[in-house]
Amino acid sequence: QVQLVESGGGLVQPGGSLRLSCAASGSILSIAVMGWYRQAPGKQRELVATMTSGGSTNYGDSVKGRFTISRDNAKNTVYLQMNSLKDEDTAVYYCNGYYRLRYYWGQGTQVTVSS
Numbered sequence: 043q044v045q046l047v048e049s050g051g052g053l054v055q056p057g058g059s060l061r062l063s064c065a066a067s068g069s070i071l072s073i074a075v076m077g078w079y080r081q082a083p084g085k086q087r088e089l090v091a092t093m094t095s096g097g098s099t100n101y102g103d104s105v106k107g108r109f110t111i112s113r114d115n116a117k118n119t120v121y122l123q124m125n126s127l128k129d130e131d132t133a134v135y136y137c138n139g140y141y142r143l144r145y146y147w148g149q150g151t152q153v154t155v156s157s
Contacts, residue, residue: 044068044146046137051151059125064137064148066118075140076113076120080133091122127155
């Protein structure tokens with residue numbers, strides 16, 4: 043019914059920038075909430091950022107001021123602009139969508155911050 047596909051991950055140096063994209067496909071009119079979560083080895087999955095269809099945003103404390111979430115409702119696509127990247131940002135980043143009382147997850151994209 044709903045599929046999410048992430049793209050844009052890769053290797054970047056500390057202080058660099060990266061932009062992730064997540065496109066939703068299926069029989070979708072609108073997705074109430076879309077966002078990003080991440081999971082590093084040995085750690086639990088944590089909130090990065092979310093955005094409602096109305097434009098309200100929510101950020102995890104560790105990324106405030108550095109990451110920016112945006113979305114195109116017509117395309118059902120959400121983006122994550124990541125600036126001033128740190129080693130601690132290394133993780134698999136997962137796209138999430140909340141639609142008609144269900145949560146959907148993408149396969150994840152690897153982001154590695156290293157010199």
